[in-house]
Amino acid sequence: MRRLLVLLLVIVIAAGAAAAWWLNAPLPQRAGSAPAGQPLELEIEPGTTPRGVARAAVKAGLQTSPELLYWWFRLSGKDRGIKAGNYEIPAGTSPYALLQKLVRGEEALRAVTLVEGWTFRQVRQALARAEQLRPDTASQSEQEIMAALGRPGVAAEGRFFPDTYTYAKGSSDLAVLRRALHAMDRRLEAAWAQRDPRTPLKSAEQALILASIVEKETGRAEDRAQIAGVFSNRLRAGMLLQTDPTVIYGLGEKFDGNLRRRDLTTDTPYNTYTRAGLPPTPIAMPGKASLLAAVQPENTRALYxxxxxxxxxHFSNSLDEHNRAVNKYQRGRP
Structure with a gap:
C-alpha cells in the first residue's frame, strides 16, 4: 500500500512538472501558417466560447491540441475573461502567455496620424491609406459622414483634432473620426474657457476658424500669437483679413500652387480680400498651440x-512699413 502511494505521488509530481513545463514552453507554429519570425493573426469574434477560442488559435497556426488549450483555459479559472478582438501571437508564445494576452485584451494595434494644418480631404486620404482600417466612410459624402457622427449640417473642415490615433485591426475609420471629433471638442472648449476678455471673437466657433487660419499662416511656432494678434486687430478695426490661405482654400482643387492676382479679386465665400470678417468655416485642422493663440493673441499694434x-x-504697424517689408522680403528690393 505504501509503495502504491509513493508511486501515485511520483506520478502526480511528474504530471505537475510536465504541466508546468507545457504551460511555459513556446508553442510551435504550424509550417506555412505565417512568414518566418512573423506573428500569427488570431481573430476572436464576440460570443466565441472558450472551446471555440482554443480551436481558433490552432486554426490560426499554433501547433498544439485544441482540447489541451481548452482545458488549460477552463482549469485556469480565467476562461470567461477571454475578450473578443484581433490579436497578434508572436513566435515563441507559451500557453500561459497566450491566455494572459487574451484575458487582458491586448489586441494588435495600428496607428494613423492626422497632421496639424491638414484639410479634411487630406484626413480622408490618410484614413484610406491606414493599415487594416475598415473604410466605412469611403463611399460617403462629407455631409453623410458628419450626419453619421451626430453632427448633421456641420462642416467637417477643422472639426478633427490632429494627433496620432491607435486602433485595433479591422476597426472602422468612422470610429477614428469620432475620437478625433471629440478630442477637438474638448480642446476647443478648454481653449475658449481661457480666452482673453478683450478678444473680438464672439464664439468658440469663430475661435476655431481663426485658429485654422493661424495654423496655415504660421511658419515658425513663436509667431503664432503675434499673427493671431494681427488678425484680432484687423477684426476690431473692421479691416479685411486679406489672408492668402483662405483664398487658396476657396479655390479648392483649381489651385495649382501659384496664387495669381486674379485669384485675389475673384469673389468666393473664402476670399478675405473681397469679404469682411472670418470665412464661413475653418480651412484646416488647428493644433492646440494655434487654438490657444487664437483666443490669447499677443497684445500688439501690428496690422500687417x-x-x-x-x-x-516681419510685422508692421503701418501700411508704409508693410510695403517696405514686402519690397525687401518678397521682391528683393532694398
Whole structure:
C-alpha cells in the first residue's frame, strides 16, 4: 500500500512538472501558417466560447491540441475573461502567455496620424491609406459622414483634432473620426474657457476658424500669437483679413500652387480680400498651440505681416512699413 502511494505521488509530481513545463514552453507554429519570425493573426469574434477560442488559435497556426488549450483555459479559472478582438501571437508564445494576452485584451494595434494644418480631404486620404482600417466612410459624402457622427449640417473642415490615433485591426475609420471629433471638442472648449476678455471673437466657433487660419499662416511656432494678434486687430478695426490661405482654400482643387492676382479679386465665400470678417468655416485642422493663440493673441499694434522667406514673419504697424517689408522680403528690393 505504501509503495502504491509513493508511486501515485511520483506520478502526480511528474504530471505537475510536465504541466508546468507545457504551460511555459513556446508553442510551435504550424509550417506555412505565417512568414518566418512573423506573428500569427488570431481573430476572436464576440460570443466565441472558450472551446471555440482554443480551436481558433490552432486554426490560426499554433501547433498544439485544441482540447489541451481548452482545458488549460477552463482549469485556469480565467476562461470567461477571454475578450473578443484581433490579436497578434508572436513566435515563441507559451500557453500561459497566450491566455494572459487574451484575458487582458491586448489586441494588435495600428496607428494613423492626422497632421496639424491638414484639410479634411487630406484626413480622408490618410484614413484610406491606414493599415487594416475598415473604410466605412469611403463611399460617403462629407455631409453623410458628419450626419453619421451626430453632427448633421456641420462642416467637417477643422472639426478633427490632429494627433496620432491607435486602433485595433479591422476597426472602422468612422470610429477614428469620432475620437478625433471629440478630442477637438474638448480642446476647443478648454481653449475658449481661457480666452482673453478683450478678444473680438464672439464664439468658440469663430475661435476655431481663426485658429485654422493661424495654423496655415504660421511658419515658425513663436509667431503664432503675434499673427493671431494681427488678425484680432484687423477684426476690431473692421479691416479685411486679406489672408492668402483662405483664398487658396476657396479655390479648392483649381489651385495649382501659384496664387495669381486674379485669384485675389475673384469673389468666393473664402476670399478675405473681397469679404469682411472670418470665412464661413475653418480651412484646416488647428493644433492646440494655434487654438490657444487664437483666443490669447499677443497684445500688439501690428496690422500687417509678411513672410521673410526663412519661416519667420516681419510685422508692421503701418501700411508704409508693410510695403517696405514686402519690397525687401518678397521682391528683393532694398
Amino acid at each position: 505681416f509678411v513672410a521673410r522667406g526663412d519661416g519667420s514673419s
